[in-house]
Amino acid sequence: MLDLKPVRGMRDFYPAQMRFRQWLFDQWREVSENFNFLPYDAPLVENLDLLKRKAGEDIAEQLYTFQDKSGRDLALRAEMTPSLARMITSRFESLSMPVKWYTIAQCFRYERTTKGRKREHYQWNVDILGEDSVSAEAEIILLLVQSLKKLGLSAEQVKVKISSRNILEALMNKLDIPPEFHQPVMMTIDKKDKMSESEFDQLISDKLPRKIDIQPIFDMFKLGSPQEISRFMSGLKSSCCKQDQLDKYIEDLDQLIQYLNPVDDFIQIDFSIVRGLAYYTGIVFEVYYQQGKARAIAGGGRYSQLLEKIGGKPLSGVGFGFGDVVILDILKETSNLPQVHPQIDYYIIPFEQKNLKLAFSLLDKLTQQGKRTEIDLKFRSLRNSLKDASRDRCNFVIILFPNEVAQNQVVVKDLIKGDERKVNIRDL
Amino acid sequence: MLDLKPVRGMRDFYPAQMRFRQWLFDQWREVSENFNFLPYDAPLVENLDLLKRKAGEDIAEQLYTFQDKSGRDLALRAEMTPSLARMITSRFESLSMPVKWYTIAQCFRYERTTKGRKREHYQWNVDILGEDSVSAEAEIILLLVQSLKKLGLSAEQVKVKISSRNILEALMNKLDIPPEFHQPVMMTIDKKDKMSESEFDQLISDKLPRKIDIQPIFDMFKLGSPQEISRFMSGLKSSCCKQDQLDKYIEDLDQLIQYLNPVDDFIQIDFSIVRGLAYYTGIVFEVYYQQGKARAIAGGGRYSQLLEKIGGKPLSGVGFGFGDVVILDILKETSNLPQVHPQIDYYIIPFEQKNLKLAFSLLDKLTQQGKRTEIDLKFRSLRNSLKDASRDRCNFVIILFPNEVAQNQVVVKDLIKGDERKVNIRDL
Numbered sequence: 009m010l011d012l013k014p015v016r017g018m019r020d021f022y023p024a025q026m027r028f029r030q031w032l033f034d035q036w037r038e039v040s041e042n043f044n045f046l047p048y049d050a051p052l053v054e055n056l057d058l059l060k061r062k063a064g065e066d067i068a069e070q071l072y073t074f075q076d077k078s079g080r081d082l083a084l085r086a087e088m089t090p091s092l093a094r095m096i097t098s099r100f101e102s103l104s105m106p107v108k109w110y111t112i113a114q115c116f117r118y119e120r121t122t123k124g125r126k127r128e129h130y131q132w133n134v135d136i137l138g139e140d141s142v143s144a145e146a147e148i149i150l151l152l153v154q155s156l157k158k159l160g161l162s163a164e165q166v167k168v169k170i171s172s173r174n175i176l177e178a179l180m181n182k183l184d185i186p187p188e189f190h191q192p193v194m195m196t197i198d199k200k201d202k203m204s205e206s207e208f209d210q211l212i213s214d215k216l217p218r219k220i221d222i223q224p225i226f227d228m229f230k231l232g233s234p235q236e237i238s239r240f241m242s243g244l245k246s247s248c249c250k251q252d253q254l255d256k257y258i259e260d261l262d263q264l265i266q267y268l269n270p271v272d273d274f275i276q277i278d279f280s281i282v283r284g285l286a287y288y289t290g291i292v293f294e295v296y297y298q299q300g301k302a303r304a305i306a307g308g309g310r311y312s313q314l315l316e317k318i319g320g321k322p323l324s325g326v327g328f329g330f331g332d333v334v335i336l337d338i339l340k341e342t343s344n345l346p347q348v349h350p351q352i353d354y355y356i357i358p359f360e361q362k363n364l365k366l367a368f369s370l371l372d373k374l375t376q377q378g379k380r381t382e383i384d385l386k387f388r389s390l391r392n393s394l395k396d397a398s399r400d401r402c403n404f405v406i407i408l409f410p411n412e413v414a415q416n417q418v419v420v421k422d423l424i425k426g427d428e429r430k431v432n433i434r435d436l
Numbered sequence: 437m438l439d440l441k442p443v444r445g446m447r448d449f450y451p452a453q454m455r456f457r458q459w460l461f462d463q464w465r466e467v468s469e470n471f472n473f474l475p476y477d478a479p480l481v482e483n484l485d486l487l488k489r490k491a492g493e494d495i496a497e498q499l500y501t502f503q504d505k506s507g508r509d510l511a512l513r514a515e516m517t518p519s520l521a522r523m524i525t526s527r528f529e530s531l532s533m534p535v536k537w538y539t540i541a542q543c544f545r546y547e548r549t550t551k552g553r554k555r556e557h558y559q560w561n562v563d564i565l566g567e568d569s570v571s572a573e574a575e576i577i578l579l580l581v582q583s584l585k586k587l588g589l590s591a592e593q594v595k596v597k598i599s600s601r602n603i604l605e606a607l608m609n610k611l612d613i614p615p616e617f618h619q620p621v622m623m624t625i626d627k628k629d630k631m632s633e634s635e636f637d638q639l640i641s642d643k644l645p646r647k648i649d650i651q652p653i654f655d656m657f658k659l660g661s662p663q664e665i666s667r668f669m670s671g672l673k674s675s676c677c678k679q680d681q682l683d684k685y686i687e688d689l690d691q692l693i694q695y696l697n698p699v700d701d702f703i704q705i706d707f708s709i710v711r712g713l714a715y716y717t718g719i720v721f722e723v724y725y726q727q728g729k730a731r732a733i734a735g736g737g738r739y740s741q742l743l744e745k746i747g748g749k750p751l752s753g754v755g756f757g758f759g760d761v762v763i764l765d766i767l768k769e770t771s772n773l774p775q776v777h778p779q780i781d782y783y784i785i786p787f788e789q790k791n792l793k794l795a796f797s798l799l800d801k802l803t804q805q806g807k808r809t810e811i812d813l814k815f816r817s818l819r820n821s822l823k824d825a826s827r828d829r830c831n832f833v834i835i836l837f838p839n840e841v842a843q844n845q846v847v848v849k850d851l852i853k854g855d856e857r858k859v860n861i862r863d864l
Contacts, residue, residue: 010486010746012526014479015510020523023474023537030475042803044780044810046451047458051442051556052480052542053500053512058438072481072510074502077546082443082500084481095448098440106813109451114480118505128479143792143813150800157804266793270800318438352472364571365694372578372698375470376585382472385534385571 017127027348032332033112036132039155040110043147045134048109050091056081058090061318070117084116087329088133089314096137097320105138124303124334135327142260144326145291145310146267152295152306152328153271160344163273166305170293171281174257175237179228182246183220194282229280234262264291287311297338306330353379355402357393363408370406373436398423445555455776460760461540464560467583468538473562476537478519484509486518489746498545512544515757516561517742524565525748533566552731552762563755570688572754573719573738574695580723580734580756581699588772591701594733598721599709602685603665607656610674611648622710657708662690692719715739725766734758781807783830785821791836798834801864826851
């Protein structure tokens with residue numbers, strides 16, 4: 009006997025689970041289309057070279073890699089952004105900017121499986137490329153919040169935490185942390201939820217080349233508005249930071265917060281957010297579920313050098329990824345999943361074998377009218393058929409009684425109102 | 437510079453192609469749901485063992501195989517049916533029969549790439565399990581024909597060619613072809629479109645252990661009705677075939693043809709159809725595009741031993757697979773693809789940078805109402821913005837002129853009627 013379980017870390021979707029997935033994807037798609045983003049997709053299998061190109065990450069180690077029969081080194085994609093960068097770069101000349109695209113793509117990563125982490129998941133990706141102003145961030149985050157609301161989540165339950173890598177870099181410059189240590193410090197900040205405060209403190213100190221007072225980094229995490237950040241930064245005694253650039257970064261953040269005014273109850277500035285991926289260069293953000301065990305739902309930010317890294321023209325992008333595993337868990341917990349058992353419009357009971365020809369012609373007719381229709385093929389007592397019909401939430405039952413059929417009629421029973429009437433077959 | 441093309445044999449879907457794919461999937465999904473089939477999905481990565489279990493096929497050689505870091509032998513699925521059999525078997529006790537499921541699943545096969553054949557494609561699969569009568573075949577084929585009509589194809593353009601492996605087996609028994617040669621002969625029949633008549637004749641003769649007159653096989657291909665088949669079979673002088681079983685097979689075929697009466701212009705009996713997969717056991721069928729170069733669009737049939745092969749209970753199924761590559765080509769040729777450039781409901785022209793905050797609040801409001809909305813971020817002449825708006829097929833343009841905004845108003849231009857009016861912002 010074969011192993012009947014799905015491959016470890018991967019999911020079977022039986023109809024009950026599949027309906028939730030479809031519903032979720034429909035919500036994502038609808039929001040994307042309302043904001044006039046266009047759909048795209050790329051092969052799930054990519055050249056290994058492309059996927060490994062973004063250095064400084066542990067993704068490369070987690071790839072499912074293999075060779076095809078011509079010896080090409082291939083891998084299953086772990087995220088969508090490299091493929092997006094490839095597609096944009098390869099048609100750069102013919103695309104009109106800004107590019108606004110979305111996809112719902114399955115991604116694979118070999119890692120330890122835990123409750124919220126599988127070895128495959130679906131990720132909704134929304135990106136704007138070719139728009140340098142924070143208008144791009146504003147549009148992307150508005151869209152993201154609208155999707156959260158559409159899924160039934162409130163500002164009490166979820167927050168979009170916004171930060172700026174530029175401002176963090178400026179802070180590290182002010183603290184005299186040499187540039188080559190910025191990335192390791194940020195990667196440590198990204199993992200801070202997984203450790204105690206003292207461990208975290210120690211880990212950052214360990215990354216640094218010499219004793220530096222890093223208290224301002226921790227102080228920074230407590231700041232909640234661009235104005236506070238501005239005051240805080242001016243209070244730091246250091247000259248090694250270009251003030252006009254810093255002002256621009258703070259001004260950008262301020263502008264973004266203003267544009268996000270319609271959804272401000274969902275928005276929080278939080279400089280402890282830096283994102284794990286190396287390619288972000290400016291504003292970054294993460295959606296957090298706040299109740300019970302806090303969980304990251306989605307995240308993204310500004311990336312400015314990704315296309316150049318694969319050989320393309322400089323083109324700045326903003327985007328986010330939003331996986332299906334965590335959100336489906338949360339929606340289940342918060343009872344935000346919809347009724348998934350579909351209503352059947354017509355349930356045909358042929359009653360006798362010889363009425364099947366008629367039953368199939370009715371099936372053809374009703375389904376063509378867009379009615380969800382089922383033929384009961386079990387030929388049992390009418391009582392049992394009707395029991396099944398009401399268990400399956402049918403609206404109408406069509407019974408092919410021999411007497412009525414002989415007169416080109418059927419009995420239509422309205423299970424909701426509870427009445428029944430004879431109907432000419434041609435009138436159905 | 438990296439290779440910017442997708443991996444050989446696989447497809448990038450830019451928005452123009454992706455919209456067609458989405459539209460096609462939507463049609464498939466709608467037909468499936470109207471016939472009350474439930475959606476399911478399985479991991480794209482399966483255990484190699486499962487996928488190789490069905491012997492007698494060349495699929496195993498075409499699998500993309502690899503190992504995960506624990507040394508498991510895995511592969512990308514080449515078709516959905518083994519995963520379906522696994523899922524049904526593993527929850528056999530809790531499923532109520534018949535099971536009616538559908539999926540739209542990406543499948544991978546390493547093979548020579550030609551116009552209609554990629555190394556990946558999406559396949560719509562529809563299956564009924566646990567219904568032994570030809571009612572299952574009837575329902576599946578009705579659904580299939582309805583999908584063809586929905587895609588805009590007529591009975592002149594496409595035919596569902598129906599055959600019965602049981603009757604072919606009976607014929608081979610009558611011709612004294614030993615059972616172990618039935619499968620090789622059928623696999624040869626399946627490939628007959630790819631060779632000349634004499635090559636085909638030769639190839640079948642080569643498969644046989646001794647000189648047998650195979651003319652009746654060729655005669656069989658010309659029969660068009662169950663009545664003709666019945667007469668033809670009785671005319672063959674041989675006693676090695678159980679007549680009552682043969683009668684049952686012919687009776688089944690006759691019943692099926694009757695049930696398919698509502699779509700009979702799409703239906704054709706054609707005994708040269710046998711299907712390439714080894715697991716079919718009864719009625720088989722293929723959808724053929726008839727015009728220009730004939731092409732197979734979809735195919736399926738009855739399989740009765742698949743679940744047992746993977747260690748499950750005996751359970752008979754009927755299903756078909758319908759790929760996206762060939763049909764999209766045909767729909768393009770026949771101009772049946774829909775208008776894919778979506779209509780934008782509102783196009784907001786902020787006019788001045790300082791109106792962006794208002795523009796984003798309008799964007800949030802209108803998209804929440806389900807309106808497809810776009811902000812023009814280019815800050816150029818009104819004339820150029822309006823030109824883009826009409827090129828993008830917008831219905832309404834909202835212009836944030838400073839004077840009107842000062843009075844909490846905007847100008848709404850109806851691009852279809854050609855008129856414009858001032859509207860209070862709160863009334864949008």
